[in-house]
Amino acid sequence: MTRADALLALRHDLANISELDLQDDPGQLLRCSRDAYDYSPVLSPKLAGARAQLVSRPQSVAAVEQLAAACTKHGVPLTVRGAGTGNYGQCVPLEGGVVMLTTGLQRIRKFDPVTGIVTVEPGCQMSQLDQELRRHHRELRLLPSTWRSATVGGFVAGGSGGIGSIRWGFLRDPGHLLGLEVVPMTTDAHCHQLNEVEAEALNHSYGTNGIITALTLSTAPAVNWHQVCIDCMDWADAVAVLLACGRSAVSLQLATALEASVLERLPGWSGPAKGHHRLLLLVAPDGIASLKRLAAHAGADLQDLGPEDFNAGNGLRELSWNHTTLHMRASEPGWTYLQMLLPQPELPAMQALRDHWGDDLLWHLELVKQQGSVRVAALPLVRWRGAALLEQLMDDCRAHGAVVFNPHVITVEDGGLGVVDGDQVSAKQRFDPDGLMNPGKLRGWLERAQNS
Ligand SMILES: Cc1cc2nc3c(=O)[nH]c(=O)nc-3n(C[C@H](O)[C@H](O)[C@H](O)COP(=O)(O)OP(=O)(O)OC[C@H]3O[C@@H](n4cnc5c(N)ncnc54)[C@H](O)[C@@H]3O)c2cc1C
Structure with missing residues (x-):
């Protein structure tokens, strides 16, 4: 059966289910086939042609x-989409088929006021969930800088960390995701309840191994x-103060460092750029005096x-993580970025890379907790001079001891x-045995299929 025939049969089976809200307007098909992959000039041309054939x-x-049962019956691929803010084409349907929007499922199902544990549907916006939690004097531990639009399901399936990572590490660290409800891609699809251990394999799996319906x-x-x-005159001082803040007993939710040449291209929400390097911090009120002392010391x-002010949309959060890249690209197209964990000590590696790459590599740092220790992650801005030079730059970063998380590739692993x-591959075997979910994004599955 051709794909066209399969889609016709699928539509026939689903025609009377109004709760599926099927859409095939060409504009909507195009919108739902893209995410924020255009930050990568490597991915842009590769993904531009991918198109959903039906949206639900x-x-x-x-x-x-x-929907899952019918797609499985007719062999039609299904790609889940939250707000579509991923940077690596995570929700681009490489093989077409159905794109399933999660925004029809956004209920907060349960909140335990004693433990603070919350159960929520995947299409709930992180900002809405955070606002609701604040009514109960709680807050989300980890948020992407896209927290105003991103969905909870999209963050867990596609994100990794962000605001809060200095305190709480990364999403895949044990203790953040405590359970999942998941619908498999099978002809008799019924949702399963997964405990914390089982849920791990679906955390940051790009929706390749089960449709998450509650978290x-x-x-x-x-x-x-x-x-x-x-503000610091000298970059070495800025890094030293950043680390001193991170190693202090002050509660921080964000600790970002921007080189002067990055800061001057960003919106002026943090105050005027005066040629200084700047740290952007979210600090508990009882720690401000201590940080003042640390700053004065340097x-x-x-x-x-x-x-x-959560209503404004122009806070320090919106200058951090990949929002720095967003603003930089808005002020001057032609910049892209990398992601890495810097080696310790950080400064010699940063200096050596600057000596070689000059102003084509501008530093943007984020403090994170990595396996319990304070470490410096970097999302440097990179002037785009072609794929070969980008590869050379990544090799150079690795040669100086950085662990690079390449944002210019489409698979979970790469x-x-x-x-x-x-475990991710086994979960796919269990919840998507025909390999129909977001095809092409889990390399372990592709290699397994090639080897069998
Ligand atoms: C300016 C900017 C800043 C960013 N900052 C950060 C940051 O600080 N930290 C960070 O981690 N990321 C960041 N990102 C990436 C992205 O915004 C976040 O990861 C965000 O949480 C993704 O949420 P979303 O709803 O847009 O997910 P989508 O992009 O819609 O989906 C992401 C992935 O999850 C899958 N998925 C979605 N819902 C489900 C579900 N219910 N079941 C199974 N799979 C599902 C999709 O198939 C896709 O593979 C940033 C991106 C931009 C453009």
């Missing part, structure tokens, strides 16, 4: 089950985070901009440590 926005878990997450007591900036200036996770 199920309104209930029962409708998701019917159970831990949360944190809410803090009235203050926005604090520290001859740096600290500014307390006051508590965050954007991570490069190794196949057998």
Whole structure:
């Protein structure tokens, strides 16, 4: 049967299920076939032609089950999409088929006021969930800088960390994701409840091994985070103060460092750029005086901009993580970026790379907790001079001891440590035995298929 025939048969089977909200308007098919992969000039030409053939926005878990069963019966690929803000083409349907929007499923199902544990449907926006949690004096532990639009399901299936990573590490660290509800791609699809251990294999799997219909997450007591900036004349001082802040006993939710030449191309929400390098911090109110002392010790200036205003959309959060790249590209197209964990000590490697690459590599750092230790992650801005030079730059970073997480590739593994996770592949065998979910994104599955 051709794909066209399979789609016709699928539509025939689903025609009377209004809860599936089927759409095939060409504009909608195009919109739902793209995400923020255009940050990568390597991915852009590779993904531009991929197109969904049908879009569905199920309104209930029962409708998701019917959609999954029908796609399996007719051999039609299915790619799940939240807000579509991923940077690596995570929700681009490489082989066409159905794109399933999760935004029809956005209920907060359960909140335990004693433990703070929340169970939520995948299409709930992170901003909405955070707002609801704050009513109960709780907050999300980890958020991407796209938290205003990103969905909870998209963050867990496609993201890794961000705001909060200095305190709470990364999404795949044990203790964040406590359970999942998942609908398999089988002809008798019925949702399964997964405990914390089973859920691990679907965390950061790009929706290749099961449709997530609910997530159970831990949360944190809410803090009235203050926005604090520290300006330093010298980059070495900026890095030293950043590390001193991270190693102090002060509670931080964000610790970003921007070189002066990055800062001057960003919106002026953190105050005017005066040729200084700047740290952007979210700090618990009881720690501001201590950070003032640390800054003064290095001859740096600290500014307390006051508590965050969540209504405004122009906070320090929106200058951090990949929002730095967003603003840089808006001010001057032609920049792309890399992601890496810097070696320790950080400065010699940064200096050596600067000596070689000059102003084609500008530093943007984020403090993170990596396996319990404070480490420096970098999302440097890179002037695009072609794929060969980008590869050379990544090799050079590795030669200086950095662990590179390549944002210019489409598979789960190649954007991570490069190794196949057998548990992710086994979960795909269990929940998507015909390999129909987001095809082409799990290298371990493709290699397994090639070897059998
Ligand atoms: C400016 C900018 C800044 C960013 N900053 C960060 C950051 O700080 N940290 C970070 O980690 N990422 C960041 N990202 C990437 C992205 O925004 C986040 O990972 C975000 O959480 C993705 O959510 P989404 O709803 O847009 O997911 P989508 O892009 O829609 O989906 C992401 C992946 O999850 C899968 N998926 C979605 N829902 C489900 C489901 N219910 N079941 C199974 N699979 C599912 C999709 O198939 C896809 O593979 C940034 C991107 C941009 C453009």
